[in-house]
Amino acid sequence: MKIKYISLVLLALLSTACEESFLEQVPVTERSEVNFYKTTADFNNAVVGVYATLKNPGLYGGGSGALFSMSEIITDNTDLGVTRQPVNLPIFEIDDYLITISNATVGAAWTGHYLGIARTNAILDRLPATTIPQASKDRFEGEAKFMRAMFYFNLVRFFGDVQLLTSEVSSPYGANDLPRSPAAQVYELIVNDLKAAEEKLPATIANAEAGRASRWAAKSLLGKVYLTLKQYDNAAAKLKEVVDSKAHDLMPSYASVFANTTSFAANREVIFAVQYLSGQIGQGSDMWSNWAPFNAGTVLLGTGGGGGGGFNRPTADLVKAYEAGDVRKDASLLTTYKNAQGRDVADAYVVKFRQQGALNADSDVDFPILRYADVLLMYAEALNEQGKTADALPFLNQVRKRAGLADKTGLTQATMRLALEDERRVELAFENHRWFDLLRTDRYMTVLTAKGLKVLSHQKLYPIPLREIDLNKKLTQNTGY
Numbered sequence: 001m002k003i004k005y006i007s008l009v010l011l012a013l014l015s016t017a018c019e020e021s022f023l024e025q026v027p028v029t030e031r032s033e034v035n036f037y038k039t040t041a042d043f044n045n046a047v048v049g050v051y052a053t054l055k056n057p058g059l060y061g062g063g064s065g066a067l068f069s070m071s072e073i074i075t076d077n078t079d080l081g082v083t084r085q086p087v088n089l090p091i092f093e094i095d096d097y098l099i100t101i102s103n104a105t106v107g108a109a110w111t112g113h114y115l116g117i118a119r120t121n122a123i124l125d126r127l128p129a130t131t132i133p134q135a136s137k138d139r140f141e142g143e144a145k146f147m148r149a150m151f152y153f154n155l156v157r158f159f160g161d162v163q164l165l166t167s168e169v170s171s172p173y174g175a176n177d178l179p180r181s182p183a184a185q186v187y188e189l190i191v192n193d194l195k196a197a198e199e200k201l202p203a204t205i206a207n208a209e210a211g212r213a214s215r216w217a218a219k220s221l222l223g224k225v226y227l228t229l230k231q232y233d234n235a236a237a238k239l240k241e242v243v244d245s246k247a248h249d250l251m252p253s254y255a256s257v258f259a260n261t262t263s264f265a266a267n268r269e270v271i272f273a274v275q276y277l278s279g280q281i282g283q284g285s286d287m288w289s290n291w292a293p294f295n296a297g298t299v300l301l302g303t304g305g306g307g308g309g310g311f312n313r314p315t316a317d318l319v320k321a322y323e324a325g326d327v328r329k330d331a332s333l334l335t336t337y338k339n340a341q342g343r344d345v346a347d348a349y350v351v352k353f354r355q356q357g358a359l360n361a362d363s364d365v366d367f368p369i370l371r372y373a374d375v376l377l378m379y380a381e382a383l384n385e386q387g388k389t390a391d392a393l394p395f396l397n398q399v400r401k402r403a404g405l406a407d408k409t410g411l412t413q414a415t416m417r418l419a420l421e422d423e424r425r426v427e428l429a430f431e432n433h434r435w436f437d438l439l440r441t442d443r444y445m446t447v448l449t450a451k452g453l454k455v456l457s458h459q460k461l462y463p464i465p466l467r468e469i470d471l472n473k474k475l476t477q478n479t480g481y
Contacts, residue, residue, distance in 0.1 A: 062290065150369075164181035194218050207265050296347075334348070
């Protein structure tokens, strides 16, 4: 059973440079801000509203959502197999490395993440005064801090210095004179939030609460943060806690990790995911239909399955990255499909999140944000960076064994780095890791320019959206834009 995401039925401020109409409109029969945040049920609904932010177009909302464009399409992993039109020009700008300060996709990422932050701050500001049971209060605090850390972790990696909001904004203009805070301060908040979250979140999540954050999600994300900060000892220690807990494990079959037929209880690999639910209730995923080849039609997608959006198309370079015999390749992508005339059409497309027979934009396949294979590879990276290459090797090979590949042997620290880079690329393809990985390892420019991609050095960060700077003269622009 999955969380049914609902809209927050109270104050939900937009981005830090807020819209003038900053209150969500709610029916008169609904609870208002005045009498909300009183009961356990109120806070539970508010927390569910925070999780709902994951489906915002600035995050994972739709197969053309901002995170897919900004962390996959900008790399050597995917491109666009759709006709260039005004509606998709912002994504083509990213694909072409011609990103402007008015790019709508980048703007959506900024506002979407700050919407989530506003919701978490509202909860955290009001929890101390509530009289709900302490156990519930602790859980809600842990969830809000976990999610706030995740939102800020994305923001600081995308934009560098960002506005740091840690309390509720009660005016539509309340943040319009707030400058950017140094990335180091943002990371300090992220680490502190995750340390608090890992202490307050439950170790296990009941089936009825599938999709909510656990202690191991907080520890996994904190390990990723430490790895990004190059604090390899801290990263290894935190990720080891997840490994030693045995709370999660690799699924025997790679394809089953992403299958809609794999239940939450059975899927021990996924640590935290965006939950989707079909039924034409606005909770389904469009990744399968939107990432299918452009205008592929019903032969591929079935009656009612849509025409195919052509987004996030695997590149030929990624197709070649899979070793012979790697079972992940066919479970992740295909390079041909049959048209209505029965002829093969050469056009690569993602099948990792396929649900054959699903209606257009309405599949059940969840999208993993954190999973155990990522933890194993991060742990290997943290150990290797401390010079413990021999200790790191078994964790890399666990992932390779599941993929049907032979163990790596005799690696040096340098060759282990490249092996992990290659392994992460194919293991985590289309899961929004590639851009972050290349930046974290200082390989972004080297890898992409070597492949003839016209990436510019200042594009290690995205531009601060023009709209935000127009509304707040204290905001500065990233170099190069």
